[in-house]
Amino acid sequence: MWYWVWNWFSSNKEPPPPMVVVPPLFDFPPLAARTRMLESSYNLLFGKLALRSLFQDYFEEARHFSTRIMLKPIDDPHVDLIATVSGPLDQKPEEKIIGNAQFRWQSDVDDPHTFVDLFVSSTDPILLMRSCAYYPKYGFGAFGIYPVLLTKRVSSEDYGVMGLRYGSxxxxxxxxxxxxxxxxxxxxxAWLVSKMGRLTAGVQYEPYFGSKDGARYKNLANWSCAIGYGLGSGSPLTPSFNFGLELAKSSQFIASFYQHVVVQRRVKNPLEENEVVGITNYIDFGFELQTRVDDDKTSNVTPDSTFQVAASWQANKNLLLKGKVGPLSSSVALAFKSWWKPSFTFSISATRDRTVGKTAFGFGIRVDNVREASYQRADPNFVMLTPNKEHLAEGIHWKIGKRPVLQSDINSGNFEGIPRELRPLGKIL
Structure with a gap:
């Protein structure tokens, strides 16, 4: 009798609402973000960091392989080691296998802007030390890059570079x-970049031409300027958009476009619970056009205009598909990732060189426990609602087609409930 009573109560119990799986991104935050304080903000903003990742990551060089191991000890999360080995699959006398290793110490586990690292390589520089100290309270930072061991020191830059910066x-x-x-x-x-709402504008000075200070400052070939329009919070869980225009050294005009799209699709996975009905996918698209605007005679050696288009689709936490097209070649890459600890990623890319009419392959292997994105399932902000549950949304839901979905407060800048690996890179420009 008690069995039937319990069964009656269970049958009348309200079923749980449908859930949407929200997998972690393959590589977030990007490794380049860990050393961005050593580089001009002009070279990272205007969508440049995202485009660099879209056009380069997992596209291995034709007939080459690459291996990267990133390890962090459990007992001391302030340090980590990254080792890479790359080279040709069919080694020729003029080509060599290159090995690099980087040991890094970071003062704050959650803040990558103050660190010291040692970089060793089988090529120049053999030993390189980099250091950066940044004080978020005041916005000031200082950094240095010092080649400790070099085969030959030719220029004064081979003895070290120092820098000062301010960021808000x-x-x-x-x-x-x-x-x-x-x-x-x-x-x-030197650089200066400012953000006004959704607009970002900046200039950069790099003195390559002119023999005296006055001549270098007046020579427009030493100046670059850019303007960008961007939307989005910087978290991969929200869509983002960036459009940029740049005039580099008064000789090259660059137009770029990048968009990160977060979509939800229905899925029927027998390995998931019955309430899991959808999964979040990440789609990235980028375009870059470069055109010469000067009458330099060297333009007959380099192409006057070139472009490249790329797109990527992360179907789930394990599979990533990328492709890019240019005037001379096309490439496609497929990456598979297992989320063990450490995670393991295998990638294969195919490049079609239209100038010679041949296709070549490249391979890559990555092992990583430096980035620990563990965001697997949606929190209540990502619960898909049935029509009779719309009152739970309390007016903050948005719709994809006919499916109402609760909107997370990450759009308002509240990332407290989001894992650290999926939060924006920081509150500095």
Whole structure:
């Protein structure tokens, strides 16, 4: 009798609402973000960091392989080691297998902006030390890059580069200098980038032309400027959009476009619970056009105009598909990732060279426990609602087709409930 009573109560119990699986991104945050304080903000903003990842990651060089191991000890999360080995599959006398290793110490586990690392390589520089100290409270930072061991020191830059910077949520400015150079070579570079709402504008000075200070400052070939329009919070869980225009060194015009789309599709997976009816996918698309705008005679050697288009689709936490097209070649890449600890990623890419009419393959293997994205299932903000449950949304739901979905408060900048690996890179420009 008690069995029938319990069965009656169970049958009248309200079923759980449908759930949507939200997998982690393959590689977030990007490794380039860990050392962004060593580089000009001008070279990272305007969608450049995202486009670099879209056009380069997992596209292995034709007939080459690459292996990367990233390990962090459990007892001390402040340090980690990254080792890479790359080379040709069919080794020729002029080609060599290159090995690199980087040991890094980071003062704050959650803040990658203050660190020291040692980089060793089988090629120049043999030993390189990099250091950066950044104080978020004041916005000031200092950094240095010092080649400790080199086969030959040719220029003053081979003895080290130092830099100072200031950063806030709407402004970034800084300069680099070579301490062991003559005064005529100061500064080595300088940049100023400002954000006004959704618009970002910046200039960068790199003195490659002119023999005197006054001549270098007046020579427009030493200046680059860019403007960008962007949307999005910076978290991969929300869509983002960026469009940029750049005039580089008064000789090259670059137009770029990047969009990150977060979509949900229905899925029937026998390995999941019955309430799991959908999965979140990440789709990225990028376009870049480069055109020469000067009358330099060297333009007959380099193409006057070139472009490249790329797209990627992460179907789930294990599978990533990418492709890109250019005027001379096309490439496609497929990556499979197992989320063990450490995670293991295998990738294969095929490149079609239209100039010679041949297709070549490249392979890559990655082992990583530096980035620990463990976001597997949606929190209540991502619960898909049935029509009779719309009152739970309390007016904050949005719709994809006919399916109402609760909107997370990450759009308002609240990332407290989001894993650290999926939060924006920081509140500095």
């Amino acid at each position: 949520s709407n402004l970034s400015l800084g300069a680099t200098l070579v301490p062991f150079s003559s005064g005529d070579e100061l500064p080595k570079s």
